[in-house]
Amino acid sequence: MWICNDKPVEGAVGFEIFIATGLDLAAATEITIHYEKPSGAVGSWTATADVKDGAYGATYITASEDDLDEVGTTKLQVGVIMPGFSGRGAIATLKVLAALPDPVVP
Secondary structure, three states, X not given: OOEOOOOOEOOOOOOEEEEEOOOOOOOOOEEEEEEEOOOOOEXXXXXXXXXXXXXXXXXXXXXXXXXXXXXXXXXXXXXXXEOOEEEEOOOEEEEEEOOOOOOOOO
8 A cells, every 4th residue: 555645744634645455446335544643543534436547546635634633654544345345455654744833923
């Protein structure tokens, strides 16, 4: 598995996360990207089947500042339910960079 876009900044909204799976997920009834943030907080996002540069995979586009709210390495894993297969893939990682502080207005 790999991440196409590799430099998100904390709080980014609209950042596309693509994880290659090697499986055509078009027939999947459920695609989820499970995550573990640097603090150990866990959760999941609903993803969609996608193809990037000829590679099958799953895509999630961050919808909230809370999606990428921790600086450091977040672990990601695609979970799929589809005819003939149900399970999770290998763990991928995404390094979230710190944002510069907002300027102080006197």
